[in-house]
Amino acid sequence: xxxxxxxxxxxxxxxxxxxxxxxxxxxxxxxxxxxxxxxxxxxxxxxxxxxxxxxxxxxxxxxxxxxxxxxxxxxxxxxxxxxxxxxxxxxxxxxxxxxxxxxxxxxxxxxxx
Amino acid sequence: xxxxxxxxxxxxxxxxxxxxxxxxxxxxxxxxxxxxxxxxxxxxxxxxxxxxxxxxxxxxxxxxxxxxxxxxxxxxxxxxxxxxxxxxxxxxxxxxxxxxxxxxxxxxxxxxxxx
Numbered sequence: 001x002x003x004x005x006x007x008x009x010x011x012x013x014x015x016x017x018x019x020x021x022x023x024x025x026x027x028x029x030x031x032x033x034x035x036x037x038x039x040x041x042x043x044x045x046x047x048x049x050x051x052x053x054x055x056x057x058x059x060x061x062x063x064x065x066x067x068x069x070x071x072x073x074x075x076x077x078x079x080x081x082x083x084x085x086x087x088x089x090x091x092x093x094x095x096x097x098x099x100x101x102x103x104x105x106x107x108x109x110x111x112x113x
Numbered sequence: 114x115x116x117x118x119x120x121x122x123x124x125x126x127x128x129x130x131x132x133x134x135x136x137x138x139x140x141x142x143x144x145x146x147x148x149x150x151x152x153x154x155x156x157x158x159x160x161x162x163x164x165x166x167x168x169x170x171x172x173x174x175x176x177x178x179x180x181x182x183x184x185x186x187x188x189x190x191x192x193x194x195x196x197x198x199x200x201x202x203x204x205x206x207x208x209x210x211x212x213x214x215x216x217x218x219x220x221x222x223x224x225x226x227x228x
Contacts, residue, residue, distance in 0.1 A: 030213050031213060032213055032214055034216070036219075041201070041222070042221060043205075043219035043220050044156070044203070044219045045219070046217070049214070096169070097211050098161075098210040098211055099210060099211070099213055100158065101156075101217060103148075103155030103156040105154060105155050106155060
């Protein structure tokens with residue numbers, strides 16, 4: 001039960017914005033939305049996270065809808081090096097008081113020259 | 114240079130042999146994790162440790178064992194009881210697994226092939 005739904009694949013032209021959607025309709029009030037990406041045969045790389053306000057850092061922007069049921073990761077000017085699998089994660093609280101990451105299969109983004 | 118190191122990058126073992134994968138972090142993080150990734154799949158949690166001398170089973174702990182004797186180190190042993198050990202293994206660490214804003218940072222991974 002990944003708690004998030006993402007399209008399996010997307011293409012984006014180099015230099016254009018890449019908009020990656022994620023549905024998390026069962027998110028709870030204090031649960032954050034996290035985004036990671038994994039380039040082939042490497043460890044996942046943290047990108048950004050947010051609760052309800054839009055967030056921006058040097059890598060990307062995160063837009064969370066007002067009802068918090070979905071979000072969009074935006075890579076403003078995609079390059080070939082952004083080709084990767086992107087994971088949207090909502091850490092789930094457990095009965096032991098810890099937060100657990102559940103990884104789905106993510107979105108495979110291919111940036112085209 | 115702070116981060117997480119895993120060694121070796123590639124590991125080959127014969128069926129029936131135990132093998133230990135190394136994970137070291139110098140981020141001063143309390144929590145550490147081991148994940149397994151099969152081709153085309155997401156990561157699955159094997160074990161995690163909140164603090165030194167403590168660890169908990171994840172979703173797929175059978176056939177694996179861990180220890181946490183030092184804050185910096187969280188080795189994973191893949192035993193002969195693991196039915197299908199060939200996979201990509203990833204180690205991660207974070208400040209405090211009890212925080213909703215706890216961000217995990219991942220190492221480069223070890224690709225284990227059992228022949």
